[in-house]
Amino acid sequence: MKFGVCVFPGSNCDYDTYYVIRDVLExxxxxxxxxxxxxxxxxxxxxxxxxxxxxxxxxGLLASKTALMDAVIDFAHKGGIVLGICNGFQILTEAxxxxxxxxxxxxxxxxxxxxxxxxxxxxxxxxxxxxKGEALRLPIAHHDGRYYVDxxxxxxxxxxxxxxxxxxxxxxxxxxxxxxxxxxxxxxxxCNKEGNVFGMMPHPERASEDVLGNxxxxxxxxxxxx
Amino acid sequence: MKVRILIMPKExxxxxxGRAVTELLTSKGYKIESAKVGKVIEMEVDDSxxxxxxxxxxxxxxxxxxxxxxxx
Numbered sequence: 062m063k064f065g066v067c068v069f070p071g072s073n074c075d076y077d078t079y080y081v082i083r084d085v086l087e088x089x090x091x092x093x094x095x096x097x098x099x100x101x102x103x104x105x106x107x108x109x110x111x112x113x114x115x116x117x118x119x120x121g122l123l124a125s126k127t128a129l130m131d132a133v134i135d136f137a138h139k140g141g142i143v144l145g146i147c148n149g150f151q152i153l154t155e156a157x158x159x160x161x162x163x164x165x166x167x168x169x170x171x172x173x174x175x176x177x178x179x180x181x182x183x184x185x186x187x188x189x190x191x192x193k194g195e196a197l198r199l200p201i202a203h204h205d206g207r208y209y210v211d212x213x214x215x216x217x218x219x220x221x222x223x224x225x226x227x228x229x230x231x232x233x234x235x236x237x238x239x240x241x242x243x244x245x246x247x248x249x250x251x252c253n254k255e256g257n258v259f260g261m262m263p264h265p266e267r268a269s270e271d272v273l274g275n276x277x278x279x280x281x282x283x284x285x286x287x
Numbered sequence: 288m289k290v291r292i293l294i295m296p297k298e299x300x301x302x303x304x305g306r307a308v309t310e311l312l313t314s315k316g317y318k319i320e321s322a323k324v325g326k327v328i329e330m331e332v333d334d335s336x337x338x339x340x341x342x343x344x345x346x347x348x349x350x351x352x353x354x355x356x357x358x359x
């Protein structure tokens with residue numbers, strides 16, 4: 062299984078992600094630049110965090126219109142696995158590969174802290190090594206993480222088990238107090254109906270080694286490669 | 288021709304920037320009911336350019352934004 066880490070001007074979690082895949086998971090990985098279109102050699106694509114194109118106009122918008130993203134859309138439509146983290150999640154919603162949008166945080170501020178997220182389903186490939194209801198501690202670092210979707214689509218997300226993570230507490234209780242950014246229904250991560258495209262605001266690549274004080278993100282990577 | 292696309296947060300969605308402006312002006316004693324912060328994209332374009340297409344396809348997210356086009 063070969064990974065590709067997509068790099069746009071302004072991506073800044075690209076090397077962290079590359080490092081975790083190469084050195085921690087010991088899997089084959091290469092960077093893929095925003096003007097590349099040949100994805101034949103990769104099986105899993107990661108859209109890393111950062112501020113692609115300076116978040117100009119809207120976070121993720123300009124990256125979603127690049128030649129690489131045209132190829133990523135094609136890759137996803139053919140069933141390829143895609144994971145967008147933070148800015149990567151924003152790019153995937155702007156590209157129409159995932160429903161909804163990421164709005165500015167409800168408190169108007171950039172939030173950088175550890176949060177707990179509850180596993181809502183383990184029937185998807187990103188969480189199949191985890192238990193439903195279990196909570197992971199992962200860092201968030203974003204200004205525009207307030208997930209929004211209309212009521213009809215929210216219902217579909219719930220019915221199709223597309224909600225993967227909800228912001229919660231250590232025990233896995235999700236409520237208004239455990240919602241850092243005002244996301245609808247505490248949503249921290251989703252997938253598409255087919256289950257091959259994932260988006261999440263927390264950063265598992267920043268929590269995948271003991272030396273960093275947290276390896277809660279590792280089980281997501283292990284799920285992905287199993 | 289000169290055109291402007293005025294993009295606003297959609298009605299009913301919380302706009303933290305607008306809320307901050309409302310709070311600032313209210314604290315200064317102004318009677319402000321509400322404020323919204325949007326953005327303007329001003330372009331110099333050939334008359335043949337389809338502005339609506341550009342807005343819908345590239346610049347506006349209809350789930351969270353509304354827009355109008357002004358032409359000079």
